[in-house]
Amino acid sequence: MDALAVKSFKALGDPTRQQILALLAEQDMTIGQVVDHFDMTRAGVKKHMKLLEVGQLITVKAEGRERINSLNREGFKSIMQWIAYFDQFWDDKLDALASLVEQEEQK
Amino acid sequence: MDALAVKSFKALGDPTRQQILALLAEQDMTIGQVVDHFDMTRAGVKKHMKLLEVGQLITVKAEGRERINSLNREGFKSIMQWIAYFDQFWDDKLDALASLVEQEEQK
DNA sequence: TCCATATAATACCTTTTGGTATCATTTATA
DNA sequence: TATAAATGATACCAAAAGGTATTATATGGA
Numbered sequence: 357m358d359a360l361a362v363k364s365f366k367a368l369g370d371p372t373r374q375q376i377l378a379l380l381a382e383q384d385m386t387i388g389q390v391v392d393h394f395d396m397t398r399a400g401v402k403k404h405m406k407l408l409e410v411g412q413l414i415t416v417k418a419e420g421r422e423r424i425n426s427l428n429r430e431g432f433k434s435i436m437q438w439i440a441y442f443d444q445f446w447d448d449k450l451d452a453l454a455s456l457v458e459q460e461e462q463k
Numbered sequence: 464m465d466a467l468a469v470k471s472f473k474a475l476g477d478p479t480r481q482q483i484l485a486l487l488a489e490q491d492m493t494i495g496q497v498v499d500h501f502d503m504t505r506a507g508v509k510k511h512m513k514l515l516e517v518g519q520l521i522t523v524k525a526e527g528r529e530r531i532n533s534l535n536r537e538g539f540k541s542i543m544q545w546i547a548y549f550d551q552f553w554d555d556k557l558d559a560l561a562s563l564v565e566q567e568e569q570k
Numbered sequence: 571t572c573c574a575t576a577t578a579a580t581a582c583c584t585t586t587t588g589g590t591a592t593c594a595t596t597t598a599t600a
Numbered sequence: 601t602a603t604a605a606a607t608g609a610t611a612c613c614a615a616a617a618g619g620t621a622t623t624a625t626a627t628g629g630a
Binding site for chain 2: 361368427435436438441445
């Protein structure tokens with residue numbers, strides 16, 4: 357089982373973190389810029405960012421005294437790959453349904 | 464923002480629950496059958512199942528004194544839709560990169 | 571009817587999580 | 601060189617989550 361996927365999913369299971377990602381989809385931001393969009397202390401936001409980083413949903417790049425946060429495709433990819441495993445399930449289920457319908461039609 | 468997606472993501476952010484889903488992808492099961500696959504009390508497993516149900520990743524159907532648990536496509540769909548929003552981001556980024564390369568080539 | 575089985579519900583405990591407050595560190599700039 | 605700005609790190613607190621134990625309820629079968 358993909359251990360990263362658990363961390364990515366966990367990171368996404370919070371409305372604040374989802375909002376942060378939506379902001380970063382518009383443009384890269386420092387933590388300070390992100391904080392301006394929330395009624396929360398810097399330390400609080402920082403913790404969320406850390407979880408997003410652990411889940412590989414964002415990357416941080418040092419630039420002088422600032423840290424630029426950007427979306428990271430890795431986390432998104434690991435999630436989609438995990439979900440893809442279940443696509444097979446739905447395909448099989450639809451196939452089974454199709455066979456059943458065929459059998460009914462032949463009666 | 465899709466409120467369901469938060470619950471679905473939260474439900475998936477736990478290794479036990481991911482394993483339960485993998486079991487249900489093989490075949491529908493009662494809670495008792497699921498419990499047999501874990502070193503955990505029935506009540507513990509039950510709590511996980513409840514979260515999976517809230518996240519619309521499984522459905523429960525009463526059948527006599529048993530409850531049959533099956534995968535539910537709704538939760539998976541809401542997650543993929545949420546992720547899809549970010550696909551646009553990657554597309555844009557790749558487009559921007561392509562333009563940049565073109566500009567460089569013209570120099 | 572009586573009993574075993576499958577489940578639900580609740581109370582309780584420990585750990586993790588979401589958040590604040592506070593202090594230390596690095597870097598840009600007057 | 602001071603000083604302000606941007607950040608990192610830590611201690612602390614309340615609430616939520618993960619788990620057990622226990623009790624109660626419904627259903628199938630001898």
